[in-house]
Amino acid sequence: MTVTRASAPRAVQAATQAISATGLRKSYGDKTVLDGIDLTVPAGTVFALLGPNGAGKTTAVKILSTLITPGADSGEIRVGGHDLATDPQAIRAAIGVTGQFSAVDGLITGEENMLLMADLHHLSKREGRRVAAELLERFDLAEAAKKPASTYSGGMKRRLDIAMTLVGGPRIIFLDEPTTGLDPRSRHTMWGIIRELVADGVTVFLTTQYLEEADELADRIAVLNDGKIAAEGSAEELKRIVPGGHVKLRFTDPDAYRSAASTLREAAPDEEALALRIPSDGSQRELRSILDWLDSAGVEADELTVHTPDLDDVFFALTASTVPAQNDQPKENAR
Ligand SMILES: Nc1ncnc2c1ncn2[C@@H]1O[C@H](COP(=O)(O)OP(=O)(O)OP(=O)(O)O)[C@@H](O)[C@H]1O
Numbered sequence: 001m002t003v004t005r006a007s008a009p010r011a012v013q014a015a016t017q018a019i020s021a022t023g024l025r026k027s028y029g030d031k032t033v034l035d036g037i038d039l040t041v042p043a044g045t046v047f048a049l050l051g052p053n054g055a056g057k058t059t060a061v062k063i064l065s066t067l068i069t070p071g072a073d074s075g076e077i078r079v080g081g082h083d084l085a086t087d088p089q090a091i092r093a094a095i096g097v098t099g100q101f102s103a104v105d106g107l108i109t110g111e112e113n114m115l116l117m118a119d120l121h122h123l124s125k126r127e128g129r130r131v132a133a134e135l136l137e138r139f140d141l142a143e144a145a146k147k148p149a150s151t152y153s154g155g156m157k158r159r160l161d162i163a164m165t166l167v168g169g170p171r172i173i174f175l176d177e178p179t180t181g182l183d184p185r186s187r188h189t190m191w192g193i194i195r196e197l198v199a200d201g202v203t204v205f206l207t208t209q210y211l212e213e214a215d216e217l218a219d220r221i222a223v224l225n226d227g228k229i230a231a232e233g234s235a236e237e238l239k240r241i242v243p244g245g246h247v248k249l250r251f252t253d254p255d256a257y258r259s260a261a262s263t264l265r266e267a268a269p270d271e272e273a274l275a276l277r278i279p280s281d282g283s284q285r286e287l288r289s290i291l292d293w294l295d296s297a298g299v300e301a302d303e304l305t306v307h308t309p310d311l312d313d314v315f316f317a318l319t320a321s322t323v324p325a326q327n328d329q330p331k332e333n334a335r
């Protein structure tokens, strides 16, 4: 029997896009958090949503994972091939969510936390024990399994958090700042875990404050700012947005910093760090002219470093409008 359906392209698209959202909106009172953003995450890839504090990353994760409802004027949202408006239950069955704040219950052991999740997923007692043991082993928590989770280190709790998320065998997982607060070694362990998931074909939607993390893991990165996607692309594509690197001048004396900032009006100020950034391609010729310029302006920085563009630059460039808020002087170079 041949079945021909007009909706075939949609079905094909649903199979390849793990997540798609158009015109995603959310407001709290008169505060617009998400102002109509579009997202698509192909199945089996890692998508990183970046943005400064309060940009709306967690809000986006909560909407896509059905924990809160989108604004009524949002467009279509599909996760795992299911329509969020009509079939949130099917989405819940297909996904796993590790929230920004731990879901681990400290009063019970790591193993008990896992078995609780197995119960929630209606696994049989036997199957629950098998899955829990397997994941505890995989996340290097077997030894600590019988200890109260409150005695775990931050990294162990985060690993347990993700292990709990995986109990139901989700094909799409949301990780809201999976490595915030972890030391570099634990962060690398977590990256390894995420890479393994992806190697198994799982789709990962993560949020992060660490550009290095997005650079390491993500196939595509979107920078959220002011309720909109300020830029989206691969790490390499995003780096190309920033035309060149910069020279960073640091001062230890706030007065010296202020006087330099008022002299070098082309430089982007970072008041907190007492630093000024001067756009530069890092070439010898440009460095020489910058140094000459500083000499003639009588500016003497305590430290001078040359930066080639990285994701941090992209992030600062795209989210600059939120930084100079405390500055009452309008800036010519503000974007
Ligand atoms: N339930 C709520 N009621 C009112 N405002 C809210 C609520 N939840 C979030 N907000 C506001 O929405 C904005 C976005 O919050 P959200 O938690 O999504 O940001 P975020 O990007 O995850 O930030 P962070 O990096 O700090 O985790 C913030 O201004 C926040 O105060």
Ligand SMILES: [Mg+2]
Residues within 6 Å of the ligand: 057, 058, 059, 100, 176
């Ligand atoms: Mg958040």
